């Protein structure tokens with residue numbers, strides 16, 4: 188007899204696409220830098236910024252598990268953390284309260300790195316600069332550049348923690364979180380937050396992306412130095 192493994196929707200397509208595209212672009216950032224192809228490094232950075240902005244919008248109007256209102260619970264995160272330490276099993280269809288905090292941290296460090304990039308200046312010839320490097324005070328550009336150089340290490344540390352948490356759930360809790368982030372589906376069960384997610388509409392996701400793209404690329408074109416992207 189087949190075991191009963193009914194599946195329920197957990198992550199909608201726009202959220203999954205966001206996640207895996209972000210992973211690819213983050214990998215491309217140091218590669219384009221090392222190869223010295225700054226046209227691509229900057230374009231890659233603008234796309235990362237677009238994705239982060241898109242995710243902020245999607246966190247307001249997206250599917251249930253993507254919405255910040257459903258997973259940003261700072262106080263519940265403490266309680267969840269204690270329960271985790273005590274070995275008490277609690278199940279969430281979307282992000283658990285502690286995972287939700289980690290999501291905010293990841294969005295913040297990646298978004299900050301991209302914003303700092305916009306003001307970064309590398310004056311060792313051939314000179315490369317972000318579109319706002321000569322628009323801000325020299326001291327601001329210098330500060331942004333030094334944090335941009337350090338920022339990737341901070342991102343790597345956060346990603347290492349993120350992946351370690353996923354491995355912890357796999358090994359200690361026997362819970363595979365990666366497969367649902369690929370297929371969108373989780374085993375039916377009793378979850379604290381919801382028994383099934385309502386997926387956000389693709390048209391709305393496309394609109395969020397277009398708005399984010401227009402803000403990032405339009406903003407750089409209109410307000411960046413000489414209206415140039417690269």
Ligand code: HEM
Pocket residue numbers: 202205206209210213214242253281282283286290293294297346349350353364365366368
């Ligand atoms: C550059 C590296 C990465 C970044 C910046 C990143 C960022 C994120 C973000 C922002 C979320 C929240 C998704 C959302 O609600 O929109 C997330 C969730 C998730 N990520 Fe990553 N991620 C990275 C790498 C990975 C890798 C390598 C894996 C696989 C091992 C992974 C597996 C997951 C899973 C399973 C979730 C859902 C967690 C849950 O069930 O609450 N991520 N990640």
Ligand code: HEM
Pocket residue numbers: 213216217220228229231232233235297298300301302303304305306307308309310315316317318332335336337339
């Ligand atoms: C989240 C997006 C981004 C990531 C992850 C990223 C990552 C990196 C990394 C790893 C470096 C090498 C730092 C080092 O030398 O140790 C770098 C350098 C640089 N990035 Fe980005 N970057 C991003 C976005 C941007 C953007 C949007 C721009 C400009 C439009 C930009 C402009 C630069 C410049 C000019 C350098 C050379 C700085 C120097 O070596 O003095 N980056 N970036």
